[in-house]
């Protein structure tokens with residue numbers, strides 16, 4: 001059932017609707033939010049696949065799906081909220097008397113504190129990301145994250161400025177919560193969406209809510225110390241020689257930064273150690289110190 005959990009009248013544009021799909025009743029309660037960032041579309045597709053599975057098999061407990069949190073941003077292909085250019089994910093726990101995005105954030109947060117909460121994202125519009133769970137290095141959610149069977153589980157130390165994000169607010173409220181990301185922004189990657197939807201079905205299975213699909217082992221489970229970030233030393237045109245998921249050995253040529261005009265090689269990027277490519281730059285124009293690749297070292 002689709003229900004409006006919050007609305008705002010927008011001059012000359014109609015009504016912003018924060019919509020929720022609810023399946024089942026009672027506990028446990030799983031809440032999955034997508035589309036906080038309006039140019040990250042894989043979450044919308046993944047939640048539509050999941051809704052289809054839930055129509056075929058009702059859960060034991062409640063599953064709430066909120067696929068289009070930043071609906072107007074999705075409509076415009078913009079990461080930020082079009083009301084006031086605020087990042088909805090940096091607006092939690094929100095304010096019922098605040099700006100438009102603070103009001104949306106408040107309504108979303110109030111409606112989404114379940115036993116287990118998942119926030120879905122894509123990579124930025126510049127990079128492709130391996131489907132993965134990112135969770136706090138200190139959380140108790142590790143078994144839930146593993147149960148999704150996504151290729152990568154990354155236990156991250158909190159970064160400066162992340163304290164107001166939805167996952168942090170969920171956890172502060174006592175929910176078990178983590179973020180899932182995969183693919184690239186501004187595009188629909190059907191395989192990534194299907195992988196994330198399947199992971200969510202495994203998560204429901206591990207919570208005893210549905211009959212689970214076949215389990216899938218995690219390819220890599222890492223902490224920050226095992227993630228090698230490779231940035232370009234100089235600006236140019238990046239030509240990758242590897243893709244997300246590739247296994248590489250130390251010294252492997254990962255890509256070249258070349259002159260945009262003429263193609264002369266400015267920099268070769270080589271693997272500093274044996275590992276797996278989990279992030280790859282897809283938008284080729286780069287400036288000094290921008291992200292090119294991430295490797296996880298096992």
Ligand SMILES: [Zn+2]
Pocket residue numbers: 036037040121122
């Ligand atoms: Zn995002």
